[in-house]
Amino acid sequence: MSEISEVRTLIVADSPLARAGMSALLDGAGIVVVGGIGDEIDLLDAVNVYHPDVIVWDMGWEPLGMIERVADLRGRPLVLALTADRGAAVEAAPALLGSGAKGLLLQSASGEALCAALHAVAQGMVVIDPVVAAALHPHEEQGVDGALAESLTAREMEVVGLIAEGLPNKSIARSLGISEHTVKFHVNAILTKLGAQSRTEAVVRATRLGLISL
Secondary structure (H helix, E strand, C coil), X not given: CCCCCCEEEEEECCCHXXXXXXXXXXXXXXXXXXXXXXXXXXXXXXXXXXXXXXXXXXXXXXXXXXXXXXXXXXXXXXXXXXXXXXXXXXXXXXXXHHCCCCEEEECCCCHHHHHHHHHHHHCCCCEECHHHXXXXXXXXXXXXXXXXXXXXXXXXXXXXXXXXXXCCHHHHHHHHCXXXXXXXXXXXXXXXXXXXXXXXXXXXXXXXXXXXXX
């Protein structure tokens, strides 16, 4: 997985103030805001004009009404959806993710969390707000999360956190001052302990368990 140093981001929001606020929040930290449009604009035309890596889309209170438009994008560019509250997010999550969206956060997400999520989505990861994930799977991992939290070492927690930021092994090694071989060892241990088949699944499970937050 190659690292994307700058994530070209197109903001979609009904309110001009929301677009301006989000642009001010995001521009920088490896995020390049290439444009902002209202949600009534033809998205395929906008994609051809702005060529974004990721669309961050404020869907407000009715994300279910956007499902077909997300599907029309056919996965390119990637979509990170924002919703107004947990109830709307939980209701829409299966359809949104099924239609090709790669992330789902609440509007209350911090700027830091939103930037991290954009980098993760740009690297092909799926990002779900922990609160939404917990509501979607209220019984999953029940009684196991504490054991998993204890089984991951401090270094493994650092590694999974960097994976969630979308960093490849080379960058993780540089960040932690260890070799790529050691990083691979930690990644394999994390996958085994979390029962995950991929880095993306490991991040989703770690987020769901509250081991990391985005």
